[in-house]
Every structure is written in structure tokens, then in C-alpha cells.
Amino acid sequence: MNSPAFWHASTTPPFSVGLTGGIGSGKTTVADMFGELGASLIDTDAIAHQLSAPGGRAIAAIRNSFGTEFITEAGAMDRVRMRAHVFAQPPARKQLEAILHPLIRSETARAAQEAKGAYLIFVVPLLVESGNWQSQTARVLVVDCEEEIQIARVMRRNNLTRAEVEAIMAAQASRQARLAAADDVLENNGDAAALMPRVQQLHSQYLALAAAG
Structure with missing residues (x-):
């Protein structure tokens, strides 16, 4: 295997x-x-949501890279605005992935090690x-x-x-x-x-x- x-x-x-x-x-x-x-379930999409939720580990980098207009008043990534942005501009999608993917891998590894x-x-x-x-x-x-x-x-x-x-x-x-x-x-x-x-x-x-x- x-x-x-x-x-x-x-x-x-x-x-x-x-x-x-x-x-x-x-x-x-x-x-x-x-x-x-x-x-044991490890959902990478759920992990991505957690990372981009208020207080999530990705929020600071998303704010720095895309601007405060992509962060909601509650402090989460504005998923609707971001979805429209990355679909219209493929380089922006790569930029977002560069922020999220290493963090997702890290959280996935932690969850896998702890799975029972x-x-x-x-x-x-x-x-x-x-x-x-x-x-x-x-x-x-x-x-x-x-x-x-x-x-x-x-x-x-x-x-x-x-x-x-x-x-x-x-x-x-x-x-x-x-x-x-x-x-x-x-x-x-x-x-x-x-x-x-x-x-x-x-x-x-x-x-x-x-x-x-």
C-alpha cells in the first residue's frame, strides 16, 4: 500500500x-x-473552511495578499467574493492555493496522526x-x-x-x-x-x- x-x-x-x-x-x-x-474522516474542504474562518490561520495571509475587502466584518474570508474573484482571474486562484494548501497539508497531517x-x-x-x-x-x-x-x-x-x-x-x-x-x-x-x-x-x-x- x-x-x-x-x-x-x-x-x-x-x-x-x-x-x-x-x-x-x-x-x-x-x-x-x-x-x-x-x-476516521479527514475532510480537506472542512479544514480549508476552518483555516479561513474568523481567527483561522490563513486569514492574515489572505488579508495581506488580497486586501480587507475579501474579509467579512466577522473576520472570515468572504467566500462569495473570493469565489467570483478566483474564477475570473486564474492567477488569483493560484495565489489563494499557495496560501491555503501548505496549511491544509499541515492540518491534514496532524489529524491523520491523531485518527483512531x-x-x-x-x-x-x-x-x-x-x-x-x-x-x-x-x-x-x-x-x-x-x-x-x-x-x-x-x-x-x-x-x-x-x-x-x-x-x-x-x-x-x-x-x-x-x-x-x-x-x-x-x-x-x-x-x-x-x-x-x-x-x-x-x-x-x-x-x-x-x-x-
Whole structure:
């Protein structure tokens, strides 16, 4: 099994899975189901939110790099303004990533070292785009759904227009690229309740792989 780069050389890493999927695919729902079954979840998107929340470790650097107009009165990064800015200006996106990614790696490493579950699931929305997670986890699990379903879910959930959702999807890896990277695929075109039997099946598989070392 491949070892995440943040494990000490003297430490045997636990079995780990990289979970990903496009926006609106249902990654969080699936991850929570695995968590209920006993997996340790490390959500890089949640870590990014914490870093850019009031008092977060990234706030000072974001303020210095982008200006106070990108910080809300409460002291958090203005996610709506920043999203519009980085989509309109790709260099700004690289600038934001240069601030957040090292901090995310640091917090991910800390969380992984402290995890107590039977195995680890790293929830990484941009796993395929990042280019290095596939070599750092034993398996890649892709939550997949039809693109029209993705669009409808995100429009409803985030109150965005179709064009806005399509722009976000265009900035992510294609559905085909994610499926090509997958060791396991979990289809989520219907009701969330239909996911549990497949999640339980994968959980049993991952427990067996973890036990095998």
C-alpha cells in the first residue's frame, strides 16, 4: 500500500482511502456514512473552511495578499467574493492555493496522526486535480452521478444559476478523468438511502484490506 507523505518513516501508516467526486455528487453524505460505520474522516474542504474562518490561520495571509475587502466584518474570508474573484482571474486562484494548501497539508497531517478509526478516509474534492493524492492513498473512491443531477443539486443547494454551476464544474476535473482515477465507484444518482448497502459493502472491503496490512 502507498503511504501518505506526511507519515513518519518509522510509522506504519493505516489503510487509507481518498474519497472524491464533483460538486453536488454527494461526497459529504457518503463520507458521513463511512464515519458512522467506524472510519476516521479527514475532510480537506472542512479544514480549508476552518483555516479561513474568523481567527483561522490563513486569514492574515489572505488579508495581506488580497486586501480587507475579501474579509467579512466577522473576520472570515468572504467566500462569495473570493469565489467570483478566483474564477475570473486564474492567477488569483493560484495565489489563494499557495496560501491555503501548505496549511491544509499541515492540518491534514496532524489529524491523520491523531485518527483512531479502523482506517482513514481523506475527503478531497480536488483529489484528481491535485495530482499527488493517488500516490498517497491505498485506494481512490469516486462518488459519481450524472452531470444534470449535479447541476440541479447545486443550483438548489447553493442558490446558483446554471451558468455559475457549469463554470465551477468546468474548473474541476472532468467526470471521465475522475472515473479513470477510481479504484472504486459509488453511483449516487438517486435517493441517499440507496447508498448505504454499497457503502457497507465497501466498508467491509476496506476493513479486510486494513486487516491484511
